[in-house]
Amino acid sequence: MIVLGISGGYGHDAAAALVRDGRIEAVVEEERLTRRKHAYGAAPVHAAQYCLARSGIRLDEVDVLALSWEPAERPDWPTRLHETMLAHPFFASSPAPDVEIVGHARSHAAAAFYCSGFGDAAVLTVDGQGDGVSTCLGRATGDKIDLDREFGIADSLGFFYLALTNHLGFELGEEGKVMGLASYAEPADVPLPFELAADGYRAVGVPRGPADPYEHYRAVVAHWRRWCADELGRSLPVRYPVDPLTSRARADTVLGAQQQRAAATGQDILERTLLHLVRLAVERSGSRRLVIGGGVGLNCSANGVIERSGLVDELYVFPASGDAGTALGAALAVSAAAGERPRTAVETASFGPEYPDEALIDLVRGLGLPAAESDDVADDAAALLEQGDVLGWVQGPMEVGPRALGNRSILADPRDAARRTRVNSIKQREQWRPLAPSLLADAADEVLETSGRAPFMLTACPVTDAARDRTPAVVHVDGTCRPQLVRRENNPRFADLLSKVGVRTGQPIVLNTSFNLAGEPLVCTPLDAIRTFYASPLDALVLGRTIIRK
Ligand SMILES: [Fe+2]
Structure with a gap:
């Protein structure tokens, strides 16, 4: 069974997800493609197009279109959700699939339980x-x-x-x-x-x-x-002073x-x-x-x-525990009702667009950027981190949800507390906000007093005294951090990087934050990454196995 789940059309964080025979094939938020953060009021037209293209199918091959809003609650808006989408030229020529309404809370519950x-x-x-x-x-x-x-x-x-x-x-x-x-x-x-x-x-x-x-x-x-x-x-x-560089009014509170x-x-x-x-x-x-x-x-x-x-x-x-995840939840709820669901824990969030290394090399060459192709990108990137550079890191499929988990990340060496200040400045974040670590799961005991599996940076954990001393840039004022424990089977290239960092610095741990500037969605395409790189003081950009330095 092929189910396309959609959310949005009202509220925030429109998204689409495609589930085939209980397997998650694609999930993406509309904001990542339209570059309008939270995609307020948007129908997930671009997200749905992406999901269909990723799976190589047409809308008329979808068995069920699953909605994560209940129209009976407010007849004017949920109907608009799929009518707006189906009226789009991309969809209008296809016969519409059957629609099933899953509802909002049930979609949240389904995303959590079935994954x-x-x-x-x-x-x-x-x-x-x-x-x-x-x-x-x-x-x-x-x-x-x-x-x-x-x-x-x-x-x-x-x-x-x-x-x-x-x-x-x-x-x-x-x-x-x-x-x-x-x-x-x-x-x-x-x-x-x-x-x-x-x-x-x-x-x-x-x-x-x-x-x-x-x-x-x-x-x-x-x-x-x-x-x-x-x-x-x-x-x-x-x-609300206006930032002279961006002409945007930014909230300013003491x-x-x-x-x-x-x-x-x-x-x-x-x-x-x-x-x-x-x-x-x-x-x-x-x-x-x-x-x-x-x-x-x-x-x-x-x-x-x-x-x-x-x-x-x-x-x-x-x-994607927020509303973006309800697109996937709706799709999984319909699939599960037919006896199809993921049977093992989903410990990756990377269901979005990806770009092969060769395409990235061609793109960077075509733009005439000062880039080097690396034979060992993990080690070369680890060397840059060791010398204090702050990197943009783009690998594999983009993550869904607010956390970058090693595919659309800004990375730094966490051994120097000043690195947090620098990364917060680069991202135009408030200086009192914490930054989180990614580390190999094998090294968790050295860094964390306690933790569960922690694949997603969604649980704050107390850190060890040794970690406070050794990696102060990723320890919050209350002595906790919200770690991502990286396992090779979920993200081999990120695990490679952490291994090489461990060889160079003594611990397989990096500061990892989402690759975007304040007020913007996570970068999606390599061009988003290149624009953000040159519009910020980042030192280097790693795209696949291509490294661009300033
Ligand atoms: Fe919600």
């Missing part, structure tokens, strides 16, 4: 909202997922955290900044604004209407904004102890509430394996707390 490799699991989905639902508890076994307890927009943990994000001067999509800031302070002692009950939880004092989901969402966020001001201190004004404490308090509230939900999910399902879906699943500090809580034996979060 986990688990035979059974407790299921928790947590996000802002989708189809009027924000949090779900359930259980999954084999090919079946039962979401048997759901909570609406009023109880949304995603909207609580979004209001906190806005309170601190950041926008939707910048929740990760709040999480990073939270590590700089201890939480304030405020009453928990969620009642934790034996059968669920409830946000205290939040409006339970109006019926229109969009108006309700605004009322809920407005409530939490007032709560933040009352309990955490007034919001500071945000200035963050002090009060903001750090506000972030810490909000993060603590999120974690305490999530732990309660995890406890319930485990009790209700009888499984100590947990999968988390939804945008809140990207909160790696909370995931670390859950993993170390003793409540679960194993935790799996799909790397």
Whole structure:
């Protein structure tokens, strides 16, 4: 069975995914192809075209088009999602496949469970909202997922955290900044604004209407904004100076102890509430394996707390846990209903466009760039890292989700703390934000006090004293990092690089962050990478086995 899953058309992070006979063949976010970050309101037209081309099939060969929104919730927009796409000239000449509606929460749950490799699991989905639902508890076994307890927009943990994000001067999509800031302070002692009950939880004092989901969402966020001001201190004004280089207005906030404490308090509230939900999910399902879906699943500090809580034996979060992943979730849900799903854990996020080494060589030659072809690109790149260069690194298929995992990465040697400052400057990131390591899984014990399998940089782990001393650029102020443990079978060329780094520096570990500048999507094509390279102070660019230096 061939299933094309699509998400977007409304909201953010439109994406498409193609699943054939239960095997994931392609997943890509629309933003990566159109270069508009988060692709707000877009139908995933380009993403769907890519997925079909990658699999070498036409739309009329697709058995089912799977949608991750439920049209009954709001008839005007989900219909637009596939009508907009199918009206595009690329699709219009094909007979449309059958459409199956999977729904938002179920798509989140399906992406998490069917990629986990688990035979059974407790299921928790947590996000802002989708189809009027924000949090779900359930259980999954084999090919079946039962979401048997759901909570609406009023109880949304995603909207609580979004209001906190806005309170601190950041926008939707910048929740990760709040999480990073939270590590700089201890939480304030405020009453928990969620009642934790034996059968669920409830946000205290939040409006339970109006019926229109969009108006309700605004009322809920407005409530939490007032709560933040009352309990955490007034919001500071945000200035928007225009960057003379880009002509873009950029938010400019001065963050002090009060903001750090506000972030810490909000993060603590999120974690305490999530732990309660995890406890319930485990009790209700009888499984100590947990999968988390939804945008809140990207909160790696909370995931670390859950993993170390003793409540679960194993935790799996799909790397595109936010709405982009619902395209894949919808496709997997339809496939699983036909008895087809991945049977082993998905530990790669690289399902996007890729460019063979030879094509990259031809491209770079054609552009007349000062490049060298390497016979041992891993060792040559390791040598550049050892001497302090910061590299753009483009290999194989692009990752889906916000984390670069060794295919569209900016890399640096983490032994010098100043390297974090430099990389944050290159990427135009706030200097207080942490940067994460990628390391060979075999070396995990030397660097991490505890960790699960950690293939995706989605779980914060405490580091060893030795790692604090030896690789300070990837250790956050609270003594944690969010590692990617690299296994050769998932990414041989990245594993080669780490091995060569280990030979040269004594430890197979690099600082690894997404290859993009502030406000832009992850680079996708080699031309995206070349543009970003020359528009930034990066020292070198590795494209396949071609190395360009400035
Ligand atoms: Fe969502």
